[in-house]
Amino acid sequence: MSTSKRVYMDYSAGRPLDPRAIEAMLPYMESRWGNPSSLHVFGQEARQALDEARAKVSQLINAEKKESIIFTSGATESNNLAIKGVAYRYRDRGNRILTSSVEHMSVVNSCKFMTTKGFETVFLPVNQYGFVNLESLEKELTDQTILVSIVYANGEIGTLEPIKEISQITHKKNAYLHVDAAAANGQVPIDVKSEGIDLLTLSSNDMYGPKGVGALYVKEGIRIEPLLHGGGQERGLRSGTENLPGIVGFGKAAEIAQNEMQTEGERLTRLRDKLIKGLLDPIPYSFLNGHSTKRLPGNVSVRYNFVEGESILLSLDMMGVAASSGSACTAKTLEPSHVLLAIGLKHEEAHGSLMFSLGKQNVEDEVDYVIGLMPNIIKRLREMSPLTPKELKK
Amino acid sequence: MYTEKVMDHFKNPRNMGEIPDADGVGTVGNPVCGDLMTIQIKVKDNRLKDVKFKTYGCGAAIATSSMVTELARGKTLEEAMKITRANVADSLGGLPPIKMHCSNLAADALHAAIEDYYKKQKEVKK
Numbered sequence: 466m467s468t469s470k471r472v473y474m475d476y477s478a479g480r481p482l483d484p485r486a487i488e489a490m491l492p493y494m495e496s497r498w499g500n501p502s503s504l505h506v507f508g509q510e511a512r513q514a515l516d517e518a519r520a521k522v523s524q525l526i527n528a529e530k531k532e533s534i535i536f537t538s539g540a541t542e543s544n545n546l547a548i549k550g551v552a553y554r555y556r557d558r559g560n561r562i563l564t565s566s567v568e569h570m571s572v573v574n575s576c577k578f579m580t581t582k583g584f585e586t587v588f589l590p591v592n593q594y595g596f597v598n599l600e601s602l603e604k605e606l607t608d609q610t611i612l613v614s615i616v617y618a619n620g621e622i623g624t625l626e627p628i629k630e631i632s633q634i635t636h637k638k639n640a641y642l643h644v645d646a647a648a649a650n651g652q653v654p655i656d657v658k659s660e661g662i663d664l665l666t667l668s669s670n671d672m673y674g675p676k677g678v679g680a681l682y683v684k685e686g687i688r689i690e691p692l693l694h695g696g697g698q699e700r701g702l703r704s705g706t707e708n709l710p711g712i713v714g715f716g717k718a719a720e721i722a723q724n725e726m727q728t729e730g731e732r733l734t735r736l737r738d739k740l741i742k743g744l745l746d747p748i749p750y751s752f753l754n755g756h757s758t759k760r761l762p763g764n765v766s767v768r769y770n771f772v773e774g775e776s777i778l779l780s781l782d783m784m785g786v787a788a789s790s791g792s793a794c795t796a797k798t799l800e801p802s803h804v805l806l807a808i809g810l811k812h813e814e815a816h817g818s819l820m821f822s823l824g825k826q827n828v829e830d831e832v833d834y835v836i837g838l839m840p841n842i843i844k845r846l847r848e849m850s851p852l853t854p855k856e857l858k859k
Numbered sequence: 860m861y862t863e864k865v866m867d868h869f870k871n872p873r874n875m876g877e878i879p880d881a882d883g884v885g886t887v888g889n890p891v892c893g894d895l896m897t898i899q900i901k902v903k904d905n906r907l908k909d910v911k912f913k914t915y916g917c918g919a920a921i922a923t924s925s926m927v928t929e930l931a932r933g934k935t936l937e938e939a940m941k942i943t944r945a946n947v948a949d950s951l952g953g954l955p956p957i958k959m960h961c962s963n964l965a966a967d968a969l970h971a972a973i974e975d976y977y978k979k980q981k982e983v984k985k
Binding site: 771772773775776779801812848850852 | 861890893915916921
């Protein structure tokens with residue numbers, strides 16, 4: 466690294482724990498190690514902590530009662546549990562699952578897996594901003610449809626989906642709406658009642674809680690088949706001794722998010738908009754991915770023609786800046802991000818994309834620093850690129 | 860992920876640019892796949908007097924392009940034709956496995972440039 470400066474703008478990949486969450490967790494690793502299923506005082510102490518955490522998480526999303534929250538190992542498990550759990554439970558009603566073409570891979574691959582079990586999955590198209598096509602939803606929603614699974618906010622391009630409208634359409638038929646809110650929870654307010662959400666995936670780390678913990682909200686009256694069978698924890702829907710330190714930390718993080726989301730969201734939105742403007746205005750052939758206002762407060766996704774995303778990321782990393790890319794070259798596969806292709810980008814446009822995700826520790830100076838670096842990075846890479854048009858080479 | 864050698868060539872690419880009166884030009888890759896490189900050569904007395912590259916692609920694509928120009932410069936055409944993808948990767952201290960196929964095209968571009976030179980020579984003789 467050519468610099469000692471370090472700027473972390475990859476919050477969607479991983480977030481630090483809030484120190485208050487760590488503090489809340491410590492007793493459950495040091496002195497209160499009881500199992501919530503035990504009858505004795507050690508167990509009852511643990512049970513109480515579990516209940517309190519459940520209440521805090523349920524309040525964050527305005528769930529009708531805390532028992533609607535099932536703790537899991539994270540958003541991937543929650544998405545698997547929602548999709549497979551509903552599909553297996555309600556297969557007598559129908560075999561059709563609708564989802565969008567901009568979902569997290571845990572939704573994509575769960576839905577694809579169910580096609581090997583006699584279900585059919587439709588990936589609904591999105592428009593250039595990543596909004597789900599509501600006419601397609603209406604058209605594809607048949608009497609055979611048992612589940613619609615749509616992301617609350619896209620983690621790559623930040624687009625906030627019109628969940629309330631999606632819910633109204635979904636409920637015209639006998640289908641349930643599952644919403645993956647992993648990228649959105651703790652960033653924007655979510656209300657399962659007013660938005661008409663039947664099942665909701667939550668992630669702890671995305672709200673500055675510990676990794677390895679998440680939850681699935683399941684509306685009262687909806688039944689799902691468990692993925693894990695065993696001792697019957699979590700109302701029999703997720704067996705296995707609870708990860709109590711993690712759950713307590715998650716609960717604390719949910720409480721903090723509820724109290725601070727609005728102020729922090731306004732602060733991040735201001736930084737986000739400054740960063741977008743500063744990354745695009747001085748550089749020709751640069752574009753925003755996603756929508757300018759209906760996006761997550763901390764999400765900035767941009768693209769530059771004639772250059773490739775990973776080489777931009779490496780150049781940023783050399784200057785101490787951590788961001789991420791929709792480019793194939795950073796992923797395990799060679800295909801560019803399915804989300805960027807779904808919003809209609811050409812492969813070469815998707816390859817030139819990169820994402821900054823801002824969070825609690827980012828300050829305005831850091832935004833200015835990144836804005837200051839980008840013109841020279843792009844200029845240098847464009848000088849190397851055989852694709853750069855002649856008029857840009859002056 | 861990348862070796863220091865790769866990062867060095869990425870930061871300070873050798874022989875980047877174009878040769879206005881190049882004797883041979885080789886282009887491989889495709890922007891759709893995220894990699895496109897062009898190698899230009901200048902030949903004198905059957906030796907590569909100058910080799911220059913331009914590359915659109917990831918860090919590995921840029922570093923391998925830079926490295927292949929260093930390996931090829933001053934070599935006879937026959938020697939340069941023997942430079943392999945593996946030679947380029949080894950000279951950089953290795954590449955991540957996924958980059959071995961997708962971004963390690965520089966040797967191919969060099970060979971294409973030399974073949975282009977041979978082809979042009981034949982046309983001249985005719």
